Amino acid sequence: MARERHARVKVCKFCENKTTHIDYKDEKMLRRFITDRGKIIPRRISGVCERHQRQLTRAIKRARQIALLPFVAESFK
Amino acid sequence: MPLYETTVVIDSTLEESAITEKLQRFVELLTQAGATEMKQNRKGVRKLAYTIKGKDGQWRVQADYTFIFYEAPGSAVKAIESQLRIDEDVLRYMTVRYDHEPPSYQELDSDAVSDPDEDVEVDAGEERAASVEDSEE
Numbered sequence: 415m416a417r418e419r420h421a422r423v424k425v426c427k428f429c430e431n432k433t434t435h436i437d438y439k440d441e442k443m444l445r446r447f448i449t450d451r452g453k454i455i456p457r458r459i460s461g462v463c464e465r466h467q468r469q470l471t472r473a474i475k476r477a478r479q480i481a482l483l484p485f486v487a488e489s490f491k
Numbered sequence: 492m493p494l495y496e497t498t499v500v501i502d503s504t505l506e507e508s509a510i511t512e513k514l515q516r517f518v519e520l521l522t523q524a525g526a527t528e529m530k531q532n533r534k535g536v537r538k539l540a541y542t543i544k545g546k547d548g549q550w551r552v553q554a555d556y557t558f559i560f561y562e563a564p565g566s567a568v569k570a571i572e573s574q575l576r577i578d579e580d581v582l583r584y585m586t587v588r589y590d591h592e593p594p595s596y597q598e599l600d601s602d603a604v605s606d607p608d609e610d611v612e613v614d615a616g617e618e619r620a621a622s623v624e625d626s627e628e
Contacts, residue, residue: 476587480584482540
């Protein structure tokens with residue numbers, strides 16, 4: 415039954431690793447939190463906690479400014 | 492005094508010596524403006540996430556990245572940014588203020604540049620990046 419599909423418990427990746435600072439230079443790590451299109455993945459999907467999502471968003475936006483991450487990307491290259 | 496980090500993205504079609512010279516000039520400028528505890532982290536040539544038009548009107552797909560971390564009065568930021576804005580070979584620049592020294596730089600103190608994600612580099616840049624690593628150790 416579709417209704418009884420158990421919800422996966424999502425834990426914030428950053429809380430798990432006890433991250434205090436999300437670095438905008440770490441392009442590889444940030445790429446995990448954007449879609450193929452370059453959009454930031456909402457935390458209801460990624461499971462990131464509120465505090466870290468705010469830090470993450472800032473980091474991604476900074477990385478975009480210096481061309482480490484795309485503003486928009488083609489989904490198929 | 493506050494901590495700042497300035498990212499400088501320089502056109503990689505420039506000669507290696509010209510880039511180093513340019514960076515040297517920016518660092519000197521900062522020192523003159525009262526910057527201390529300077530840490531320069533040259534990442535070398537990296538692929539750009541989007542193409543940027545260079546001064547000759549051609550689109551650049553890769554560029555040379557450098558991060559300069561320093562402690563300085565706000566006037567120093569003004570000084571360097573005005574220079575970066577003028578320079579046509581600087582494709583992008585960004586200054587970020589920190590309240591505390593980020594962990595990435597505390598690590599940098601002990602072991603120079605040892606990034607596991609160096610493979611983002613494009614072929615042409617690999618050699619150059621390697622040489623930079625050596626010199627910083």
